[in-house]
Amino acid sequence: MMTKFKDYQKKASMYYVYHTIQRYMDEPFTSYMPEALFNISRFLMHELMVTQPSGISMFSTLYTLAKQARNLEAYKLARHVLDKLQALRIPLRFQEDVELAALKIRAKPFHDNEEHQPLCYRCSTTNPLVNNNGNQCVNCCHPFVYSFVSFEILPVVEFVVEEEITDEEAVHLIQQSGSGKADRVGSAHEGEEEQNEESRWKETESGDAQALMLDGSPSHMQNSDPFTSNLLGFYQGGSEYQPVTLSRQALAAMEPHDVIICRWPKPLRFQFFKNIMPDVPITHCTHCNKMFHTDDYILQVLQKGHCPFCRTPTMENADNNID
Numbered sequence: 001m002m003t004k005f006k007d008y009q010k011k012a013s014m015y016y017v018y019h020t021i022q023r024y025m026d027e028p029f030t031s032y033m034p035e036a037l038f039n040i041s042r043f044l045m046h047e048l049m050v051t052q053p054s055g056i057s058m059f060s061t062l063y064t065l066a067k068q069a070r071n072l073e074a075y076k077l078a079r080h081v082l083d084k085l086q087a088l089r090i091p092l093r094f095q096e097d098v099e100l101a102a103l104k105i106r107a108k109p110f111h112d113n114e115e116h117q118p119l120c121y122r123c124s125t126t127n128p129l130v131n132n133n134g135n136q137c138v139n140c141c142h143p144f145v146y147s148f149v150s151f152e153i154l155p156v157v158e159f160v161v162e163e164e165i166t167d168e169e170a171v172h173l174i175q176q177s178g179s180g181k182a183d184r185v186g187s188a189h190e191g192e193e194e195q196n197e198e199s200r201w202k203e204t205e206s207g208d209a210q211a212l213m214l215d216g217s218p219s220h221m222q223n224s225d226p227f228t229s230n231l232l233g234f235y236q237g238g239s240e241y242q243p244v245t246l247s248r249q250a251l252a253a254m255e256p257h258d259v260i261i262c263r264w265p266k267p268l269r270f271q272f273f274k275n276i277m278p279d280v281p282i283t284h285c286t287h288c289n290k291m292f293h294t295d296d297y298i299l300q301v302l303q304k305g306h307c308p309f310c311r312t313p314t315m316e317n318a319d320n321n322i323d
């Protein structure tokens with residue numbers, strides 16, 4: 001059942017993003033930004049390396065990616081994708097276009113604009129645009145967490161708790177830890193203070209960025225942050241993902257506003273994420289546990305009135321942080 005759940009989760013995400021690509025193929029003048037299309041098709045290409053659910057066209061995905069890669073000067077990627085495209089059966093109306101594109105790309109430098117290369121927020125490694133590991137870091141295997149609208153990578157790092165700590169205790173420890181410090185957040189968040197089942201939105205917009213930066217800028221906290229010291233505890237170049245693991249003490253030292261908790265129903269375990277750039281607000285939908293850049297999310301909600309992924313009406317699950 002668990003494998004099925006994972007499988008369905010994956011497919012749901014794939015169909016969700018494919019909808020955008022399909023629309024782009026039908027009417028190329030959609031309102032999507034090149035960058036979003038680029039991210040989406042790149043995400044989907046990597047997912048398609050593993051499974052190819054029926055109804056998702058590899059051609060459409062790669063075609064979209066090739067186009068956007070060229071627009072964004074990711075020429076090396078565009079070339080790679082065009083090579084792959086030519087090995088597929090190409091619909092008649094696109095044949096000329098693809099052949100022409102494949103020729104034209106040879107005149108471009110064999111090089112990607114570095115601006116678009118994904119950065120791993122766990123280990124700070126710049127990842128290649130074509131990643132044989134799929135949607136996870138080539139160095140530490142940390143899975144990338146995407147904003148489910150723009151498909152930009154969110155600055156969050158997943159962590160797990162030590163084996164003997166239950167999810168509930170971990171949540172309690174994290175929330176406890178903030179009780180003293182959280183005062184400075186002030187009245188804006190008052191409605192959210194009691195973390196009952198109704199308070200379903202977690203937004204991280206406060207916080208002292210300095211203490212949490214990866215680059216080791218001097219922190220005004222006396223002790224070094226146990227989270228940060230745990231961050232690089234993985235086997236370099238290993239093929240297995242070793243998540244950041246935190247003890248009770250480390251949990252208690254966390255700033256609760258920087259933590260995003262995905263409360264999956266049992267028998268699943270909760271998932272914990274830390275926003276390592278608290279200046280970047282992230283919204284998390286408590287129904288589908290997808291995360292978003294808050295700006296992306298608000299825009300979608302204003303347009304559609306519901307969560308872009310699971311379509312839960314927002315009136316039901318959010319009234320605290322979004323005015």
Ligand SMILES: [Zn+2]
Pocket residue numbers: 120121122123124125137138139140141142
């Ligand atoms: Zn990494």
Ligand SMILES: [Zn+2]
Pocket residue numbers: 285286287288289290307308309310311312
């Ligand atoms: Zn949702």
